[in-house]
Amino acid sequence: MSAQQPLAGRTAVVTGAGRGLGAAEALELAGLGAHVIVNDYGQPGRDGSGEASAAPxxxxxxxxxxxxxxxxAHLGDVADFEQARGLVQLAVDTGGALDVLVNNAGILRDRMVFSMSEDEWDSVIRxxxxxxFNLIRFAAxxxxxxxxxxxxxxxxxxxxxSSEAFLLGSAGQPNYAAAKAGIVALTTSTAEALRKYGVTVNAICPRARTRMTEELFAGLGSPEPGAPDKLAPEHVSPLVGYLASPAAAGVSGQVxxxxxxxxxxxxxxxxxxxxDTAKDVFTADELDELLTPYFAARPPNETFAAPEVGELGRGTGLV
Known part of the structure; x- marks a missing residue:
């Protein structure tokens, strides 16, 4: 193993790797020496619609x-329990072991919460x-x-x-924001469960210009010819490569x-x-005296504090 190929001899699975972020991540891990299992279901619609295809x-x-x-290449639906089992087994059969798992596959079905259908909720959570969960369960x-x-x-x-949508809120993506928040909880829980086995588990919240974000970033326009694209997926993939490498052995449970x-x-x-209550039990009046002035002094509509990473996308859905 060389410094240039720290993943030589390793086998990695990247889901949703037929396009966008997943493709950039698969290429990054391959460049670091890994044998990459490129998973994608290949449906043309970013909402998961259309016929599955092995082509991507x-x-x-x-x-x-x-x-x-x-x-x-692997054509498969990661949300299908048995297909996820087969994907992990393919990695084991191919390289003798699974070493790296990058969960990236996803879809969007945006709608305001008062208009969202049951299927729009269920499909995104699924x-x-x-x-x-499926891939983590079998890899673990x-x-x-x-x-x-x-x-x-x-x-x-x-x-x-995950996504900054879980931090900032995303009015038109209650299904997506909830799923991404759940992924963070799944990440921290799994990191604790697998620590004693030497396994690290981390989550990323990427901003990148992909098929899933084309509408979100449409107003920003494309970069000038020859100018670097700050939202290119290739800005994200090096972090994935680092987290997959031996150098990140001490990094786990992070977002x-x-x-x-x-x-x-x-x-x-x-x-x-x-x-704290001045008595044994709070009363509504006492809570009113304590909490109402506190929230009145805070910025309007403030919920969770987001990391100081600039204003791009604040108040919108971020993928």
Whole structure:
């Protein structure tokens, strides 16, 4: 293993890797020496509509091989429990073990909460949150079994994909924001569960110009010819490569915001203020006396404090 290829001999799975962020991440890991299982369901619609196709995953795998890397394409629905099991097994059969899992697959079905259908809610939660869980469940079992068989920690890396939507709120994406918040909770819980086996688990909140964000960033316009695109997915993939590498062995349970040459570490929620009753039990009047002035003094509509990463996208849905 060289410094230039820290993932040589490793096998990685990247879901939703046929386009956009997932494709950039798959190419990054391949460049670091990993044999990449390029998973994608290949549906043309960003809402998960259309016929499944192996073409997107095959095209990315072919790009990796053309550059001298190793890749295997996989057509599969990560939200299907048995297909997720098969994807992890494919990695094991291909490389002898799964070493890196990057959960990226997702869809969008945006709607205000008062207009959202049951299917629009269920489908987004299914692909994002259940899709993350399915792959994590089988990867975690694989690593636990290996650790028990050898009596020592294994090499395991999970990188999940959340969004600033879970921090900032996203009025037109209650399904997406809820799924992404759930992914953060799943990340921190899994990080604690797998720590003793040597596995790290982290989440990223990326900003990137992809098929899923084309409407969100349409108002920003495209970069001038020859000018760098601050929202290119290639600004995100190096962080994924780092988190997948041996160098990040001591980094786990963390959430990162990443885009355009910037990485921010998100602090876990802290107590902003505390109020104690002067009696044994609070009354509504006492709470009114304490809480109403407190919230009146805070900025209007302030909820959670977002990391100081600029104003791009504040108050909108961020993918």
């Amino acid at each position: 995953a095959e095209e990315v795998a072919a790009r990796i091989r053309a550059a001298g890397g190793r890749a295997t 692909v994002h949150l259940k899709g993350h 079992a694989h690593w636990r079994d290996r650790a028990k068989a050898t009596g020592r920690p294994v090499y395991g890396r999970i990188v999940n994909t 990162f915001v990443v885009h355009g040459g910037m990485v921010a570490v998100v602090e876990r929620p802290r107590i902003a203020a505390r109020f």
